[in-house]
Amino acid sequence: MTQGSASVIESRAPEPQTVPRLQLRGIHKSFGGVQALQNVDFEVYSGEVVGLVGDNGAGKSTLIKVMSGAYIPDEGEILIDNQPVTIASPQDSTRLGIETVYQDLALCDNLDVVANLWLGREAYRDVIPGVLRVLDETEMERRTTEVLKTLDVRIPSVRQPVAALSGGQRQCIAVAKTILRQPKVVLLDEPTAALGVAQTRQVLNLIRRLREQGLAVVVISHNLHDVFEVTDRVIVMRLGQRSTTFNTRTTNPEQVVAAITGAEYRNVSTSDAEEL
Amino acid sequence: MHDPDPNQGVSQRGNQAAFAEQPAHSGVGELPTPKERFNLRSLMRGDLGFIPVLLTLALITVYFQITTTGVFLQARNLSNLTQQIVVISILSTAAVLVLLLGEIDLSLAAVAQTCAAIMAVLSVYQNWNPWFAILAGLLAGAVIGLMNGFFIAVLRVPSFIVTLAGSIGYAGLLLLVLGRQTTLVVRDPTIRSLAPTYLNPILSWGIPLLLVALYAAGIWFEQRRRTQAGLTTKKPSHLALQIGLVSAIAVVTVLLFQSYQGVPQSVLISLGVIVAFWLILKKTPFGRHLYAVGGNPEAARRAGINVVGMKLIVFVLASTLAALAGIMLTSRSTAVATQISATLLLNAIAAAVIGGVSLFGGRGSVWAVVLGALIIGSLDNGLDLLNQDQSVKAIVQGGVLLLAVTIDAVVRRANPVRSK
Numbered sequence: 001m002t003q004g005s006a007s008v009i010e011s012r013a014p015e016p017q018t019v020p021r022l023q024l025r026g027i028h029k030s031f032g033g034v035q036a037l038q039n040v041d042f043e044v045y046s047g048e049v050v051g052l053v054g055d056n057g058a059g060k061s062t063l064i065k066v067m068s069g070a071y072i073p074d075e076g077e078i079l080i081d082n083q084p085v086t087i088a089s090p091q092d093s094t095r096l097g098i099e100t101v102y103q104d105l106a107l108c109d110n111l112d113v114v115a116n117l118w119l120g121r122e123a124y125r126d127v128i129p130g131v132l133r134v135l136d137e138t139e140m141e142r143r144t145t146e147v148l149k150t151l152d153v154r155i156p157s158v159r160q161p162v163a164a165l166s167g168g169q170r171q172c173i174a175v176a177k178t179i180l181r182q183p184k185v186v187l188l189d190e191p192t193a194a195l196g197v198a199q200t201r202q203v204l205n206l207i208r209r210l211r212e213q214g215l216a217v218v219v220i221s222h223n224l225h226d227v228f229e230v231t232d233r234v235i236v237m238r239l240g241q242r243s244t245t246f247n248t249r250t251t252n253p254e255q256v257v258a259a260i261t262g263a264e265y266r267n268v269s270t271s272d273a274e275e276l
Numbered sequence: 277m278h279d280p281d282p283n284q285g286v287s288q289r290g291n292q293a294a295f296a297e298q299p300a301h302s303g304v305g306e307l308p309t310p311k312e313r314f315n316l317r318s319l320m321r322g323d324l325g326f327i328p329v330l331l332t333l334a335l336i337t338v339y340f341q342i343t344t345t346g347v348f349l350q351a352r353n354l355s356n357l358t359q360q361i362v363v364i365s366i367l368s369t370a371a372v373l374v375l376l377l378g379e380i381d382l383s384l385a386a387v388a389q390t391c392a393a394i395m396a397v398l399s400v401y402q403n404w405n406p407w408f409a410i411l412a413g414l415l416a417g418a419v420i421g422l423m424n425g426f427f428i429a430v431l432r433v434p435s436f437i438v439t440l441a442g443s444i445g446y447a448g449l450l451l452l453v454l455g456r457q458t459t460l461v462v463r464d465p466t467i468r469s470l471a472p473t474y475l476n477p478i479l480s481w482g483i484p485l486l487l488v489a490l491y492a493a494g495i496w497f498e499q500r501r502r503t504q505a506g507l508t509t510k511k512p513s514h515l516a517l518q519i520g521l522v523s524a525i526a527v528v529t530v531l532l533f534q535s536y537q538g539v540p541q542s543v544l545i546s547l548g549v550i551v552a553f554w555l556i557l558k559k560t561p562f563g564r565h566l567y568a569v570g571g572n573p574e575a576a577r578r579a580g581i582n583v584v585g586m587k588l589i590v591f592v593l594a595s596t597l598a599a600l601a602g603i604m605l606t607s608r609s610t611a612v613a614t615q616i617s618a619t620l621l622l623n624a625i626a627a628a629v630i631g632g633v634s635l636f637g638g639r640g641s642v643w644a645v646v647l648g649a650l651i652i653g654s655l656d657n658g659l660d661l662l663n664q665d666q667s668v669k670a671i672v673q674g675g676v677l678l679l680a681v682t683i684d685a686v687v688r689r690a691n692p693v694r695s696k
Contacts, residue, residue: 106578108571110638111564119568120579122561134559138498142505 019082021046021216022067022098022185027076029062036062037073038240044185044216049207051227051248052220054237055260060220063237064187067218068100069093080184099178100187105170107177109163113155114144116162117177147176151209153202168199172206185216192226204230224253236260329630329647336651336676340658347661351536358543361653362471363388363605365546367624368645369553370597375628376557377590378570378637379428379435383420383442385621387595388602389612390450391417395603396612397453399464406466410603417599418592420446425591429584447616454614461611470545470607474538481534483544484526487551492519542604549597553642566590570638623652626677651676 020043029037037059044050054060065071067078069090078085080096087093093100107116118140125136144158153172155165162170171191178186191207192200207230210217221227227234227248234246236259244259257263340348347353367384374381395413398404404412420442427438454460462468475483495515502509533539557563568576569586577583606612629635630651631644655676659669 104574106572106575108568108575108638110571111567115564115568119564119576120581122564124561135561135564138501138505138507141502141507145507 020044020079021081023079023082024063024066025077025079027063027066027078028074029066029071030074035240037066040076040237040240040242042067042235042242044218046184046216047211047214048233049211049217049219049231051231051234052218052237053222053224053227053234053256053260054243058237058260059240060237061189062240064100064189064218064220067093067098067185068187069098094181097182097184098187099181099183099185101171101174101178101189101191103190103193105174107162107170107174110161112161113148113158113165113173114141116173117144117147117180119177121180143180147179150213151176151179151206153206166199167195168202171195171199171203175203175206175210179210179213183215185218186210187218187220189220190222191219192221192223200226224256227256228253238262326632326643326647329632329651332676332679333647333651333654336654336658340654340661344658344661348658351532353657353661354532355536355540357653357657359471359540359608360657361649362540362542362546363601363608363620364623364627364652365645365649366549366597366601366604367620368627368649369549369642370594370601371625371628372633372640372642372645373553373566373590373597374435374594375625375633375635376566376570376637376640377587378573379587379590380625380635381424381435381439381591381594381598382621383424383439383446384594384598384601384624386443386446386450386616387417387420387598388605388620389616390446390453390602391420391595391599392602392606393450393453393460393612395467396460396462396606399462399467400460406464409464410467413603414596414599417596417602420599421592421595422588424595425588428591429587443621450616451614454612458615459611459613462606467603467607468610471540471542471604472608473541474533475541475544477534477538480530480539484530484539488519488523488526491522495519542608545604549600550642550645557642562586562589567638572638627652629681630677 022042022044024040024042027037027040027042028035040059040063042063052060052063062071066073067087069087069092072088078087080098085092085096087096087098090100108119111119114137123136123139123143124133125139126133141158148155148158151172153169153176155169155173162173165173175186175188175191188207191203195203204226207217207219211232219227219231231248234248234251234256235242236244236246236256238244238260239262243262246256246259337348367388370384371381391413394416395409398412399406399409424435424438424442427433428435474480495518499509499515530539533543557566565576565581565586568579568581569583573583576586602612627648628640628644629648631640631646631648633640633644652673655673656669659672664672
């Protein structure tokens with residue numbers, strides 16, 4: 001299960017690495033006459049959390065959808081571990097180890113946590129080999145408990161319907177579901193939207209766990225407070241272009257807000273970007 | 277009939293509402309460890325969610341037992357009662373499958389009667405072998421189900437409309453099949469003996485005891501596997517109680533039947549159908565995916581489940597079960613009529629809903645059928661014993677159905693599933 005990914009990298013603060021886990025180069029995407037993405041570069045490293053911020057319509061959702069296979073870019077190339085890949089569908093993306101958690105989470109409220117985590121990829125047990133096989137509930141429950149423990153997700157019972165969980169717990173379950181597939185990159189779309197304080201903390205804690213597991217994590221968020229709490233770098237999108245990159249530790253929210261809205265901070269931000 | 281399905285007790289009302297109110301419970305994120313917790317409220321929502329319905333049934337039983345001066349609970353009457361609800365039970369099982377998917381099938385009664393007519397015509401006019409005639413009736417059901425499913429799953433026409441149109445069309449087909457006759461009497465002894473036969477004592481005891489033994493073995497095996505995997509296990513006393521309860525119900529039921537003429541074959545067939553579908557829904561990926569599609573079709577699709585295929589299969593299964601119900605009905609009444617019973621369809625759906633199956637999909641257990649059908653059957657039977665007019669029967673039945681569902685809704689709202 002996650003043991004494989006758990007042992008990859010254990011560094012909390014990511015060292016600058018030479019090869020990005022996922023890299024996009026010169027991505028163009030237009031819808032009719034609208035240039036949604038213009039010559040966008042993007043990169044995320046293993047064991048790193050990148051915050052993708054920008055105003056509405058800045059192109060961050062389009063960029064995420066290019067990575068998750070929902071949109072096919074008009075131009076540009078995508079590389080995983082420096083290898084060029086083609087992502088023509090969400091299935092391609094999943095196969096290449098890119099998992100996306102959308103805001104709607106895609107959980108079945110009526111099913112319990114175990115059933116949700118394994119939905120579509122259930123473990124089986126042969127009753128009569130080759131003829132009759134049934135769900136292996138024991139195995140699924142054991143591994144579910146294991147994964148949730150690794151990610152430090154706390155829920156009252158894995159046999160509880162997901163409807164009974166809080167928003168933060170549901171978000172965590174949705175993320176844990178992707179972890180079962182041993183991804184390389186996890187894309188989180190607004191993971192803390194509409195969550196209370198305690199739940200937000202829970203989800204941010206989970207994101208840190210993903211980083212500890214050596215995953216490359218991309219977080220889209222409007223909430224700069226959360227972004228600053230959990231990310232290593234912040235990439236600002238503006239008007240379909242990548243405008244600025246900040247190192248989270250050496251910047252402050254005002255600079256990011258200025259970059260998002262387009263106020264002049266270009267000198268400061270460029271030097272920050274070079275520090276990386 | 278103990279129902280271990282955890283989904284059964286879950287609140288049926290809007291998922292959205294549950295989600296919207298989440299922030300009010302922000303404290304729950306900090307629970308110490310993942311650990312099973314049993315208390316009365318969680319039991320009411322889960323394993324014991326059927327208690328209100330059971331109480332309703334008990335009330336009805338007590339009332340009729342008093343007013344009929346003890347006739348109601350006599351072995352003879354209970355044997356009759358269970359045979360009277362065989363058709364509703366099978367049809368209701370079909371309704372459960374469709375309801376779990378979040379769809380509805382209004383053509384079940386029409387399909388039942390049409391397929392029975394096809395079997396009858398093949399047997400009476402074409403002198404087919406009875407088993408081939410029965411098989412042809414079931415196959416006709418499957419074909420009709422495929423047709424319903426095609427419009428609903430592939431062309432995405434709402435199931436309400438497709439099956440409503442279907443029920444009218446199949447009623448016409450029924451008239452066409454039966455020709456000018458209003459009733460067609462089936463004389464074939466095999467078909468006629470399907471329903472009214474009683475099993476001999478060996479089978480009467482043997483089959484239920486074998487099933488109980490398998491059930492106990494299954495529970496023991498699962499417990500052992502869970503222990504080996506280091507998972508939380510139920511207390512042995514809890515398991516013993518569970519097995520004891522199921523055994524007791526089985527023994528008392530068989531004793532009751534034996535004190536009259538034995539276990540009716542038709543009752544065993546309908547229970548067999550229920551047990552089979554309970555196992556399919558609980559233990560197989562098909563069942564798991566059925567609940568998933570009913571709960572959140574989009575999530576199911578993203579998880580790689582073939583939603584269209586699932587819907588097709590379910591409508592085929594439902595119509596085939598309806599055909600079986602029609603065949604049992606024909607066997608019991610020894611004839612098929614052109615008149616489709618007005619109450620059959622609604623009783624079948626009502627039985628499912630009374631038993632706790634959600635009309636909105638994804639929630640409920642096939643065991644709902646037993647309780648629901650028993651309630652509906654008891655009312656019918658008891659009011660008959662009291663020589664009540666059809667008008668009174670209809671009013672009382674309607675009222676009790678409404679009451680049962682209301683109690684259910686109120687109790688479940690008082691125990692919101694999201695609170696913990």
